[in-house]
Amino acid sequence: MAQRDSGRGNDYQQQQALRRAQEQRARQSERERKAAVTASKRQERERKTAYQEQQAEQARVRTIGVEHEVEQLGQLLRDALVGDPPTTFERRRRTHTPRALDERPWSRPEPSPRWEEFAPSEPGGLTAVLGLGRKRYEAEVAEARVRFSEAQERHRRAEEKRLATLERKRAEHRQAEAQALDEVATFNTKLDEEREAYRAGDPAAVEAHLGAVLDASVYPVGFPHEHRIAFRPATGDVLVEIHLPPESIVPTARGYRYVKNRDETTVLPRPERERKEIYASVLAQVALRTVHEVLTSDPDRVVNGVILNGHVKTIDRATGQEVSPCLVTLSASREQFGKLRLSQVDPAQCLRGLNALVSPNPYDLEPIRPIVEFDLSKYRLMDSMDVVAGLDSRPVLVKLTPTEFEHLIRQLFEAIGMEAWNTQASKDEGVDAVAVSKDPVFNGECIIQAKRYSKLVSVESVQALAGVVEHKRAAKGVLITTSWFGRASHDFARQHGRLQLIEGPELKYLIKEHLGKDVIPGPVPPKRRPSR
Template identity: 45%
Template structure:
């Protein structure tokens, strides 16, 4: 074997060895990168879960929204014209002036050539000067225009901030007077200031009932998909694959239920912290989620939670240490047994509270002569009107039952009316607060007639404790404003309830209810 051949073989073996080592290094680098990627993806999932876990606690660390914090602090950016602020450089004669001849050149035709060069340079210098003056004038004009545009925008922004701040002050005054629109405006701002992770819906409706001093919120809850179904990621070297480790379904459901409860408590905390007790004594929160009904394939928005929280009970809670689900149970909240599976908590009747708000008596009186006043109807006429309404709403049978309290009492049946079955309906043509006693009495009548549900209709309004009791006992309450709109919607008749709550009245069960005389229902 020649020396050349042996050298060639050594080089081949050496190249093969380097190739194997390079491949091994590349493989190790690839494995390291994949493992690091798995750790990164796992950390991202852990961060998502951590944000969900801090849904309630994180909100406790933030300052409450105030009217002052909503105001705009007008601080315009300084005028920045850029290069327009830099004056152009004027041409100088020395840049154009030709060199004067020296020595013998001055005597042998040099001066004549020099004079001609000076004349030519003068022409170029004058032209450059004129061009400079024109460009500089254009710069000054553009600078002035930019400054004027800046001043215009600043003044527009200043006026906008001024108008916005004046609107904040106006709403502050209205809020302190308990004006519904002002209270709703402020609560909307409070909810808007609350920050949630990406993927959470930012939709809600707010209504304020001054007669009960409570805020009613219809809140859109996040879908189940916000809870990561993957717990971690593992890189499997033998298969060169990134495998997700699925989170147990029980844990996913538990986390979603905890999230729903945390959102409810957080919303209550934010509203109570930002409002004054003389304006907001309670918050009613209904949480629902947008989904697709698997049975029909149609869009659905089931309610997953409904709670009416009194400020006096809520402010004593130590929210930093509570178990959200247990806390809601302590507040007597109505919560879906299986939020993740979208097992709904159905309200008795879902009303748009903005539409069913009482209006001022002056507004009612403005067109009183053209509408029927419910308080001026006889008991028989009122009974007949209520009967027509419930038949239009789906009652299939109607039977009036005797009542000792002078109210219009009837039994209706329907497959779709409220929960179906037998529904006992009682109507009270009153001018004042319908307290707990009246609602409590209805449960006894329901028991006597083996009724599935009950409905109490009034021309006036209910106390908050009446509403709470009714919700726990399958009773639907319809106040005067709601009755007015239901009659308009189902019968096409415009009526006047004939009464409205006293401005900013405290809905106390100890308040004397204002009934009509013996002839009233």
């Protein structure tokens, strides 16, 4: 009985111990679970904090980027004042740096075949003593010699090919080096010729060099580099037409901010007034910088002044067509511009001091009329000739040479009050002279053709002038002759609306009125029949 009680007590103790162990494991498991939950929450908080810090850092970096963009826009002019011009004739010269040929692929010969690699093993031991297998060995030697000879022949051919390839590569390399050296020499020779032509004031050389200068000018990303240049040797003025950056070059955001409770990055907008002020400053800086770079890149002082037109390429919202409104136009002489301390000026006020015309609302692309409304780059102009001084009393115009007559017409238009230039023969597309005036009668660019005729000028000549006027987009075409035009020509000119015909009698009057010379145009035109 005592033994049974003792057994039951032991069972009870074991059950209690087992229960306590289970409870202890359960408590341990709960502690581990809670610890895991706590760790998971901590990791989630840390991940969220890291994410928010990353988003805030990205917003800060983007803000710094925008601030840097705006800072660059404010330094456009000052950047050009530091250091040398964008390029010079000397810096445009090319040099040739010889390149060594990498001969490693063909310089190392393959190892020659060795007989030991082909020779069969000689018989040994008892076989050698008894002389057994001798014939077989000799056959193997003969076969090995054949294979050895073939290997030597393959090696010889491979070596010949390697040496031939190496020599060919060397020859190609020498040829390429000689060609590169010749190209550099040819380029530099042409550059030297251009340099001399520049000193002489050749329009093509001046335009080419100044074009290279503007091409080499470094602007921030997004700025256009398109330009057109025309040089007037008669006055020393250079006409520069540049494309200005669009209004989108000014960042619309002042900065960025990350909002934690919404988990989003918001844009801090730049006020419209500030955007307009920055854009107006950019246009003024680009205009002043362009004039500065043109004048400082002219060591021979061939250029006396700069006429600048700044256009912006955009889309007309009313028509959907591409347009290029002019937003800035100015004319400055070298002497006038040289008095400016560009490092100290306010760009917008400086333009006003130069009497520049600036769009009243450049941010809205409100256009202005350029100071010079023509494109001289369409024409190749030639040096002027004084014909009037050589005219005798009552000269007959038809006895002048064609060139003399064309220059006389140019001098007539200059005396009327216009700026005029003759074009080079064979390069004028039927244009003998170009004249420009702000007079509302002429309203801009005139294309002039001079016909030193003694008979009727055909209507085809009038129609051809109309085609040139349209092609050159000129404001007006003037056809002047020492003879006369037919009724069809007058009707065509009247219907076209932008053609003016000047016959011999009217030409005689104009020369008398403006040049003080009494001339005889040519034959008297026949009387016209009255219109029915």
